[in-house]
Amino acid sequence: MKFKALEKDLLRYCWMISIITAASVLIFHNTFKIDSNTPVIFALLVGVRFFILGLINIWILKTIPRISPAMPKKKQRLLRYAAGYVLAILLFSSTDPFEQYALPNSGPWTLGARLSSILLQSMINNSLIIIMQNFIILQHEKAGTDLENSRLRAASLESANLLLKQQVHPHFLFNALSMLKSLYKTDVHAGEAYLSHLVSFLRASLADRRSGVSDLADEIKLCKDYLTMQQIRFDKALVCTMGIPEEIQLRGAVPSFSIQSLIENAIKHNEVTAASPLKILVYYRDCRIIVENNLQPRTHIDAPSGKGLINLVERYRILSGDEVIIRQDNNTFSVSIKVLNNEDSNHRR
Amino acid sequence: MRIVIIEDEKITADDLAQTIMQLYPQAWIVHMLSTVKESIDYFRNGADIDLIFSDIQLGDGLSFEIFSKVEIKVPVIFCTAYDEYTLHAFRANGIDYILKPFDNDTVAAAINKYMAFRERIMENTLSYQIAGTAVCFPQAANARCSACVL
Numbered sequence: 001m002k003f004k005a006l007e008k009d010l011l012r013y014c015w016m017i018s019i020i021t022a023a024s025v026l027i028f029h030n031t032f033k034i035d036s037n038t039p040v041i042f043a044l045l046v047g048v049r050f051f052i053l054g055l056i057n058i059w060i061l062k063t064i065p066r067i068s069p070a071m072p073k074k075k076q077r078l079l080r081y082a083a084g085y086v087l088a089i090l091l092f093s094s095t096d097p098f099e100q101y102a103l104p105n106s107g108p109w110t111l112g113a114r115l116s117s118i119l120l121q122s123m124i125n126n127s128l129i130i131i132m133q134n135f136i137i138l139q140h141e142k143a144g145t146d147l148e149n150s151r152l153r154a155a156s157l158e159s160a161n162l163l164l165k166q167q168v169h170p171h172f173l174f175n176a177l178s179m180l181k182s183l184y185k186t187d188v189h190a191g192e193a194y195l196s197h198l199v200s201f202l203r204a205s206l207a208d209r210r211s212g213v214s215d216l217a218d219e220i221k222l223c224k225d226y227l228t229m230q231q232i233r234f235d236k237a238l239v240c241t242m243g244i245p246e247e248i249q250l251r252g253a254v255p256s257f258s259i260q261s262l263i264e265n266a267i268k269h270n271e272v273t274a275a276s277p278l279k280i281l282v283y284y285r286d287c288r289i290i291v292e293n294n295l296q297p298r299t300h301i302d303a304p305s306g307k308g309l310i311n312l313v314e315r316y317r318i319l320s321g322d323e324v325i326i327r328q329d330n331n332t333f334s335v336s337i338k339v340l341n342n343e344d345s346n347h348r349r
Numbered sequence: 350m351r352i353v354i355i356e357d358e359k360i361t362a363d364d365l366a367q368t369i370m371q372l373y374p375q376a377w378i379v380h381m382l383s384t385v386k387e388s389i390d391y392f393r394n395g396a397d398i399d400l401i402f403s404d405i406q407l408g409d410g411l412s413f414e415i416f417s418k419v420e421i422k423v424p425v426i427f428c429t430a431y432d433e434y435t436l437h438a439f440r441a442n443g444i445d446y447i448l449k450p451f452d453n454d455t456v457a458a459a460i461n462k463y464m465a466f467r468e469r470i471m472e473n474t475l476s477y478q479i480a481g482t483a484v485c486f487p488q489a490a491n492a493r494c495s496a497c498v499l
Binding site for chain 2: 170171174175177178179180181182183185186187232233234235237271272273274275298299
């Protein structure tokens with residue numbers, strides 16, 4: 001699809017440049033009164049040659065990647081140039097008789113003179129065409145990157161929106177409220193504690209976080225609120241250990257809700273039963289935070305947004321360009337994210 | 350009225366049981382199940398119950414898996430925090446759907462619905478039985494008569 005547009009453009013320019021060269025040959029003839037009895041035919045010849053050469057180059061451009069798609073870009077380009085020049089020489093030598101006809105009095109015919117003329121003409125013509133084509137290709141690539149940029153911007157906005165939806169998912173909210181109601185009936189103090197965790201979680205969720213980054217300490221607190229709530233819900237079926245050094249918590253920053261969403265993902269995708277508890281481990285190693293759990297996948301996932309992890313990867317790409325490392329073996333699943341610098345969260349944007 | 354509760358949150362299960370007992374002291378909570386596996390085992394062994402209260406999302410899957418793996422001829426009242434499985438519930442013996450957090454009124458309404466169904470069905474089976482005996486009697490009489498003759 002993309003190539004189609006480029007091809008069209010190349011063809012259009014090819015037409016244009018052929019007409020221009022033909023016209024300039026005519027003008028040249030008229031101004032300098034060069035002795036030629038068939039200036040129109042000569043101009044036509046120049047134009048047609050240019051056009052055919054243009055077509056040949058477009059064909060080469062199209063064919064090389066099709067024949068050898070694995071070839072490195074640089075090699076492809078060299079091959080393209082070489083093929084272009086070879087075919088240009090062929091074209092000019094095969095159309096030489098026409099030139100003889102159009103310019104009969106260009107001096108006595110000698111092989112050396114003809115060869116040098118053909119070589120010179122084909123080199124100049126082909127170089128012009130290659131320059132033109134490269135210019136058009138460059139333009140197209142630039143348009144492509146511009147488009148990609150605006151797409152990225154849109155994606156970042158979308159992921160920010162998605163983030164909100166994900167955090168205060170109706171499932172979570174109604175489950176929490178239901179739990180709260182039951183707790184108030186059985187254990188008022190537990191209900192109170194639960195409510196205060198819920199409130200602080202909601203407050204963090206609704207906070208205006210334009211940068212999308214929060215201090216690690218805040219994120220950890222959020223996770224603790226979330227985990228306490230889930231712990232009350234799942235009791236012995238969930239075991240979660242968080243061990244992140246104090247000084248890292250003070251210095252570091254992470255995308256808002258990143259660790260929380262990883263914990264949530266683990267709960268969402270794995271079996272959480274007292275018979276086989278889900279064990280989540282959150283720890284720090286080599287400037288990264290790792291969220292790890294024992295792998296016991298659920299057959300059916302409720303409310304699969306399918307976007308949680310992808311969203312996080314996307315956010316990391318926009319924020320810092322760092323990779324999110326996802327590892328899975330028979331028994332464990334782990335996601336590791338880079339700890340960002342604290343300053344980022346305060347001064348970004 | 351023998352009731353089984355399927356619910357992975359212990360606290361919610363207790364609350365539900367308490368609510369039911371409060372509303373219908375004659376009800377009897379036979380068992381509280383918390384996972385799909387446990388429930389399948391329980392129902393495979395043949396349980397004599399009248400009504401099931403079931404959460405939809407359990408720790409190890411959806412409760413619909415239970416009903417698809419074991420044939421259960423008991424009406425189910427589903428309770429869930431978020432309503433997106435209504436259609437599935439219909440296919441799994443669902444007679445009502447309670448949204449959490451539930452209150453006494455919604456639980457009472459669901460149980461009343463069950464009772465109304467049961468009464469209606471009992472009436473029907475009763476009339477069938479009466480009709481059945483009515484047809485049966487003369488035959489039996491005839492049989493006896495013929496025995497008499499012999």
